[in-house]
Every structure is written in structure tokens, then in C-alpha cells.
Amino acid sequence: MRKRATAKQVAEAAGVSKWTVIRAFTPGASITEESKRKVLETAAALNYTPNLLARSLATNATHQVAVFVDDFANPQKLPFLETLTERLQAAGLVVMLININNHFDHVHALLHADQRQVDAIILFGTAFRNETLTDHQLGRGMPPMFVLARDSQIDGVPAVVCDAERALKDIVDHLHERGYRRPGFMTGATVLSTALRRRQHFAEFWEEKGVRDIAVLSAERYSAQAGAEAVRQYLNSTNATDRVDVLMCENDILAIGAMDEMRGKYGLRVPEDMAIVGFDNYELGGSSAYSLTTYEQPRHQMVELIVGMITGRVDAETVSLPGKLVIRGST
Known part of the structure; x- marks a missing residue:
């Protein structure tokens, strides 16, 4: 590999000091326009670029x-x-x-x-x-x-x-106004779910409206496949008359996987048989194939x-x- 030109070589070719070369490549540094022009032209001719890793040793910032x-x-x-x-x-x-x-x-x-x-x-x-x-x-x-x-x-x-608390309040208020009374919640990866607090606030706001029985579906990870697997287990183990009328999923990709499984394998209609809500406003969820109600993060x-x-x-x-x-x- 060809050796890189050094700041010292640029300085010698331009007839300036090494520190003038360094200032020419430092935003906001004190240097005359003429000196800066001379350094940059010489640097371009020698194919020189500053070594940021070496500079970090002096600035203590990489x-x-x-x-x-x-x-x-x-x-x-x-x-x-x-x-x-x-x-x-x-x-x-x-x-x-x-x-x-x-x-x-x-x-x-x-x-x-x-x-x-x-x-x-x-x-x-x-x-x-x-x-x-x-x-x-x-x-x-x-x-x-x-x-x-x-x-x-x-x-x-x-x-x-x-703001998870505000988000889930808006979601629960919307679902309650639409007449849903048998909510369910699909969580993602356990540790991440705890950090997101979405399930916690979902339960709190439903309890304020007199609804305490919330079905919980657990997905092992955040993926469409995991969402499909979680809803499949739920539908296979729950009588049709006992199922939730709305399923809140911790994010959109879980909701998309659940919706595909419900409609494709079980012939369920969304929202007539079961409504679905996601979180994140992932682009695919807004397509006509899903028309997913969701919450958009800023x-x-x-x-x-x-x-x-x-x-x-x-x-x-x-x-x-x-x-x-x-x-x-x-x-």
C-alpha cells in the first residue's frame, strides 16, 4: 500500500508550519484565507487527508x-x-x-x-x-x-x-370509545417489554374503565413470525366465544404477523372478529393490506x-x- 502523505510533507511543500496545516483542517481555527487556500491546494496535490485517530490523541476525543x-x-x-x-x-x-x-x-x-x-x-x-x-x-x-x-x-x-403513559392512554381511550371491552395484549421479548412499560400502562388504563381481565400473549422476540406463533397458540387454546375482541401488540411487526395468521389460517376478519393495534407506525402497517391502527413515536x-x-x-x-x-x- 502506498504511504499516506504527512502534515509535515504538506507544510514543507506549501512553505508553512505544520501547525498551519493542522489549523487549515480544523473548523473554526484561526488562519488567514490565503494560508488556508495554499495548504488545501498543496494537500490536494499530495492527496493528503488528516489522520483523525492521531489527532484524537491530542484532543482526547475520537x-x-x-x-x-x-x-x-x-x-x-x-x-x-x-x-x-x-x-x-x-x-x-x-x-x-x-x-x-x-x-x-x-x-x-x-x-x-x-x-x-x-x-x-x-x-x-x-x-x-x-x-x-x-x-x-x-x-x-x-x-x-x-x-x-x-x-x-x-x-x-x-x-x-x-411517552408510554400518554400513548397507552390515547390508545385505550380510542378502543373504549369504539366499544371494545375484552382487551388482550401481546408482549415481545421479556426484558425489553419491561423497559417499554406498554403492557403496564395498558392494564392500568383499562382498569380505570372497569376492565380488569386482560389476556396476555407472549412472543419470544420482535418479529412477524413470533407474532404469528403467539396468536396461533392463543387461538388454538381459547374458545371462540372467550376470545378478546381487540388485541394490542407491543409493536407493529408483531401485529402484522398476528394479523396474517388470524386472517390466513383461521379466516378471522379484522376488525369484525378481532381488532388489532400496533405501535411504532411502521410503513408496511399503513398499506391497504393491513390498515393498522398504531402509535407513532417522535x-x-x-x-x-x-x-x-x-x-x-x-x-x-x-x-x-x-x-x-x-x-x-x-x-
Whole structure:
């Protein structure tokens, strides 16, 4: 491989000091327009680009952010990741995506990110428990951590979330007004479900309306297949007269899988035989094939806030933002 040109070589060719070369590539640095033009022209001729890793040794900042994700079967992750990576890159930060699932040790992954000297870690949909993040191996020198799109119960780890309490109140009010009285709830992965609090608020608001008996369907993961499997088990084990009249699914991909199974294998009509509600406003759910009632998270606002916290423009504290109910034909 051809050796890269160095700042020293550019400085010698341009007839300036090495520090003038560094200032030319540093946004906001004090340098005359003539000197900057001379340096940039020489750098282009020598095919020189600054070594950001070397510069990080002096600035103590690598401008790298690690994003931890585990539930890749959930397609709603992609719009969030697109928005998140776009905003981080626009802020001059490089994203390091780390796959965390049952096959990888979470503490090891955190230590690995720290060894890469990332400036921050974003926990996005990952099943971290308090005891994991307070492991004795994780010292005080760890980079700051932030949680995106789920609650954080850990001191010193702020979260940016959609207001689950407000969301579920809006959903339950809508379903009650439509005359539904036998609700059910489909959860996703157990740890993540606890962090999302959607089931908890769903039960609380139905209880306020005098409905305490809520059927619970459990999916092992966030995927269409898991949603289909969970509703299949429920329908096979429940008499038609005893079934729920509306099923709230913890997210849209579970709802889509459940709806496909109900209509395809059992011939049930939505919403006449059973209404369906999702969460996230995944694009496919809005198609005529599903017309899924759902709740849309304020994705862009959430991402802007968490990027602002990482860059220091916004105070690092837990923030809960309202979304909006999207009513369609499934209810």
C-alpha cells in the first residue's frame, strides 16, 4: 500500500508550519484565507487527508459513537438507525454499530467499545439490566451511556423515550370509545417489554374503565413470525366465544404477523372478529393490506435530543416526548 502523505510533507511543500496545516483542517481555527487556500491546494496535490485517530490523541476525543442493537428482526430499527446515523454524521461523529444478542457478553461488548475509546455509547433496544451496567469490570472511566427508545432505570444513564403513559392512554381511550371491552395484549421479548412499560400502562388504563381481565400473549422476540406463533397458540387454546375482541401488540411487526395468521389460517376478519393495534407506525402497517391502527413515536425529535446530549448542546437527562395516535381500519 502506498504511504499516506504527512502534515509535515504538506507544510514543507506549501512553505508553512505544520501547525498551519493542522489549523487549515480544523473548523473554526484561526488562519488567514490565503494560508488556508495554499495548504488545501498543496494537500490536494499530495492527496493528503488528516489522520483523525492521531489527532484524537491530542484532543482526547475520537468522535466515534458506539450504538448497541440486538433485535434486528424488528424492521422498525431501520428508520431509527437511518435517522440516528444521519444526525450523528452531520455532527461530525462516526457510528460504530455493535450487534448484541444472546450469543455475546454485554459486559465484554462495553469494555470493547471503551477500548476503542468511543466518546459515547447509545443503548438502542438492547436488553441491558441494572446488574449488567453496574458490573465491577466497568469502572468510572467508561464513556457516557444513553438509552434510546426505552426507559432507563439506571442512575447516571439518561434516556430519550416516547411517552408510554400518554400513548397507552390515547390508545385505550380510542378502543373504549369504539366499544371494545375484552382487551388482550401481546408482549415481545421479556426484558425489553419491561423497559417499554406498554403492557403496564395498558392494564392500568383499562382498569380505570372497569376492565380488569386482560389476556396476555407472549412472543419470544420482535418479529412477524413470533407474532404469528403467539396468536396461533392463543387461538388454538381459547374458545371462540372467550376470545378478546381487540388485541394490542407491543409493536407493529408483531401485529402484522398476528394479523396474517388470524386472517390466513383461521379466516378471522379484522376488525369484525378481532381488532388489532400496533405501535411504532411502521410503513408496511399503513398499506391497504393491513390498515393498522398504531402509535407513532417522535423519531426525529428523539434522535435530535440524544445527539444534542452527546455533543453537549443539551443537558444529559431523561426526556419523555409525546407521539401521536394513528387510527386506521384495523380498529
